[in-house]
Amino acid sequence: MGNICRSPMAHVVLESRLADARLDDRVEVASSGTGGWHVGHPMDPRAAATLAAADYDPSRHRAQQYDTSWPTAYDVVLVMDESNLADVGGRTDRVGLFRDFDPTDPGAAVPDPYYGGDDGFEEVLAMVERTSDAIVAALADTLRTPVEGLD
Template sequence: MTVLLFIELFMSIHVVFVCLGNICRSPAAQGILEYKVAEAGLSEHISVDSCGTAAFNIGKAPDPRSIQAAEKAGYDISQQIARQICDDDYHRSHYVIVMDRKNLSNVEAWAPADFNGEINLLLHYQSNGGNSQIPDPFYDNAEQFDHVIRTLENAIDALLSHIRQQHQL
């Protein structure tokens, strides 16, 4: 573990969002949580990132439809760059938050034995969410991207409430 990683681990609560390609759902979730964390004055306490389980989008910007839907809702995700989940994500994260069950299965299977954070579906934190998934809008129209943003906003409110309660923030 690098010194920077050690400092980050103990200076803040780290959340990483995971979807398949890291160009639609997880970058939007990252942008939304970053905004809500800053709005709550918690940027010194909570850091946020996103990644994908697949490698096919590494180095790419988010899907233009995701950027547009996020912008319409007041979030800027245009500067994010897709990457694949790696061991450092587990070592530095308190929360690995996944969008759907297939990716959850992969994230759980790849987790190092010494990982002691939470791995959950994002909708797990909503009282009515349980095992529900955030749908992948990639093969849908722009309206579906707007719907995903609204779903993410509600789920992230519940996640942030959980984090604040767990860490007394």
């Protein structure tokens, strides 16, 4: 909602997984919140600490607010829960839930750990890692498939 917990964690992990798969030069990742109250702020210290403990670099993140042009500017917009989905105008062919790709619990929400303890951030990290792996696998298949008429 404020782009300081779930979505920046997903952003950092997904970018890392894309780099590992050598797809980072073909896929752009951005994250945002549907509310603007944290714009310009770094991610929540608990989210950053959870990422850092798992060898990710959370230092570059600065919160930004969702822009209604994103569904046309980006190929896909993935949100964390049904509330975010409603905030961005609902499900379309380009807008869905991040965990639609989760091999363990497809279509579930990524819970907001903001009001809980550190274990909530670790739970979100596990969800984000496995879902990011599935997203990267789907992208790898898609990006390696030749497009008709192109060599």
